[in-house]
Structures are given as C-alpha cells and as structure tokens.
Amino acid sequence: MAPKRLSVVVTRRLPDPVETRLKELFDAELRDSDKKMTRDELVDAMKRADVLVPTVTDQIDASMLAQSGDRLKLIANFGAGVDNIDVTSARQRGVLVSNTPGVVTDDTADMTMALMLAVTRRIPQGLVEMQAGDWKGWSPMAHLGGRIGGKRLGILGMGRIGQAVARRAQAFGMQIHYHNRKRLRPDVEAPLEATYWESLDQMVARMDVVSINCPHTPSTFHLINARRLKLMKPGAVIINTSRGEVIDENALTRGLRAGEIGGAGLDVFERGHDVNPRLRELPNVVLLPHMGSATLEGRVEMGEKVILNIKTFADGHRPPDQVLPGMM
Numbered sequence: 001m002a003p004k005r006l007s008v009v010v011t012r013r014l015p016d017p018v019e020t021r022l023k024e025l026f027d028a029e030l031r032d033s034d035k036k037m038t039r040d041e042l043v044d045a046m047k048r049a050d051v052l053v054p055t056v057t058d059q060i061d062a063s064m065l066a067q068s069g070d071r072l073k074l075i076a077n078f079g080a081g082v083d084n085i086d087v088t089s090a091r092q093r094g095v096l097v098s099n100t101p102g103v104v105t106d107d108t109a110d111m112t113m114a115l116m117l118a119v120t121r122r123i124p125q126g127l128v129e130m131q132a133g134d135w136k137g138w139s140p141m142a143h144l145g146g147r148i149g150g151k152r153l154g155i156l157g158m159g160r161i162g163q164a165v166a167r168r169a170q171a172f173g174m175q176i177h178y179h180n181r182k183r184l185r186p187d188v189e190a191p192l193e194a195t196y197w198e199s200l201d202q203m204v205a206r207m208d209v210v211s212i213n214c215p216h217t218p219s220t221f222h223l224i225n226a227r228r229l230k231l232m233k234p235g236a237v238i239i240n241t242s243r244g245e246v247i248d249e250n251a252l253t254r255g256l257r258a259g260e261i262g263g264a265g266l267d268v269f270e271r272g273h274d275v276n277p278r279l280r281e282l283p284n285v286v287l288l289p290h291m292g293s294a295t296l297e298g299r300v301e302m303g304e305k306v307i308l309n310i311k312t313f314a315d316g317h318r319p320p321d322q323v324l325p326g327m328m
Helices: 016-025 039-048 062-066 087-092 105-120 123-131 160-171 186-192 200-204 226-231 249-257 296-314
Strands: 007-010 027-029 051-053 074-076 096-098 152-156 175-179 209-212 237-240 263-266 285-287
Touching (some): 007 016, 039 051, 051 296, 074 296, 087 096, 096 296, 105 123, 105 160, 105 237, 105 263, 152 200, 200 226, 226 249
Parallel strands (some): 007 051, 051 074, 074 096
C-alpha cells in the first residue's frame, strides 16, 4: 500500500509547471481562480491541510493560527519575505515556516535599475507623448532628464538584492554607498567599491539616488520618515522595490508635491494595492504594480523551492529554507 500523501493547499494560481508537479507529488488542492482568499477561507484551508502554500498577499496572524487546529504542520510560503506570517506564533504551535530566498534577487535588482532610469530619464513622459501622437520632432531642450553615471547611489539594505543592485549600478558608473545593520566583510565590500555609512541620516543627505532594499520588520517600519525625507537633496530620487512600509508614503507624497524630492520610482506601497491617489497625479513619479520579481523564470524557480521544502519535510527532514523567529 502506497504511503499517504501530504495534503497541500495552494492559495493562489501558480505557473503550470509548478502546479503540475505539486499534483504529481502531493494531494494538492489548487485554485481555479486567482482571487485572493478571504481571512475565513485561509483559516478553513489551514484546518484541512498538512501544508499551506500561501503568497505574500496572504496575511496569517496569531488568531488565525489559533483556529487552524492540529493538522497543519508546515507553511511553505511562495515568496522570500515572510512578514505576512506570524512566524513566532506558528513556531509556538509546532508549525514550521519556509520561504524561497535568493530566487528573485536578479529580477528585483533589474527592476530597481529600470525604475531608476525611468525616473531620471523621464521615460513615462516620453511614452505618453508618443502614444498620444503629440510628438512634434526632436528638440535640443525637450525631455531633458539626468544621467546616472557619476551619481551617488545610497543603498538601504545590503543583502543579496542590495548587492545585486550595487553591481549593476557600478556598471553604470555610479558611486556606491550603503547603510546596513552590519558592515559587509572587506572581501564583499571591496569589489563593489562601496562606502559604508553607520548613520542613515548622514548617508541620505548626500545621495543623488536612494534605493530601498531592506525587509519590512518592526525596526524598519517608516525608516524613511518625514524627517529623513527632508534631509535628502532637492533633486534626489528614491526607489523602492522592497517593502512599502519602509517609507512613510504620506510624507513622501508631500515631499514630492512640494518639490523637496526630485522623483520616485515605486514598485511597492505602504497599504498594499491601495495606492495613495495623489502619487498617481505626479509627473516625477513612476508607479509599478509590484512587478519586481515578475518573470516566468523567477516564479517557476520560486515554485521549485516550495516543492523542495515540502518534499524534504515529507521525507522527515528540516526544510532547507526554514525560517526561524530569530532570523527576522
């Protein structure tokens, strides 16, 4: 008799190769709709699953875990960040949590550079003019932006993605600066020709571009607040492909509207998909719908990591990408 397969509930639609493999290996319950599960639906899913596969849009808190019953044993998050899950409460209930680190590094770093160029070179304005049929021909003073070569880039958060951004920016001729909880090892810092700032205030005051590449934790909530935004140079640009909660979005909007900040490129927002409508009105702001990791290759690789974590757990071993409370 074949051993009983783990019951796996997936909360959102995933790429076909991932869903097919989940079906082959486990008793997988897939979604026909890509609509986000409600809170009650998530609780019900946890009650009937050995393994839940949520995404970053699924908020799983202590009260939901308390209603989940005793069956749930693993939350295999489809995503690198786990701030959507109360990892401490899960651990207290004997539920393991895993994620998919490292997969989206290059894709997110690429999007960071894309946003940087889009804002500084005014690419959206050019697109609007061309699509409206309003272009009257080349002019020496039209569509003037600024070059990024030779400019100072301040990276907030020098983990995998921050370092990948630094390598790309270095190729564009930018001067690399960074603020991090800990200074990088000399063998990592030296090839990037990066300058470390222990003081975030001192760094942001001197940068032409500030890139947010740190996770959302209690200590990074509104790390870029109204006071620090006022420290920035008037023509400076801020880019965020990390977590929206790191920036005080209302303060950023005020600064942009007042001309105190040169521009912004945002792929993430403080209130999820509820974007401040005043941001949409600003010509010096480029907004994207959380596209930083949106490549087919990246999504499939994320799914492969989810499957590996579940398969390893099913075989009686610790998932390779298990997340512990102390790691956050």
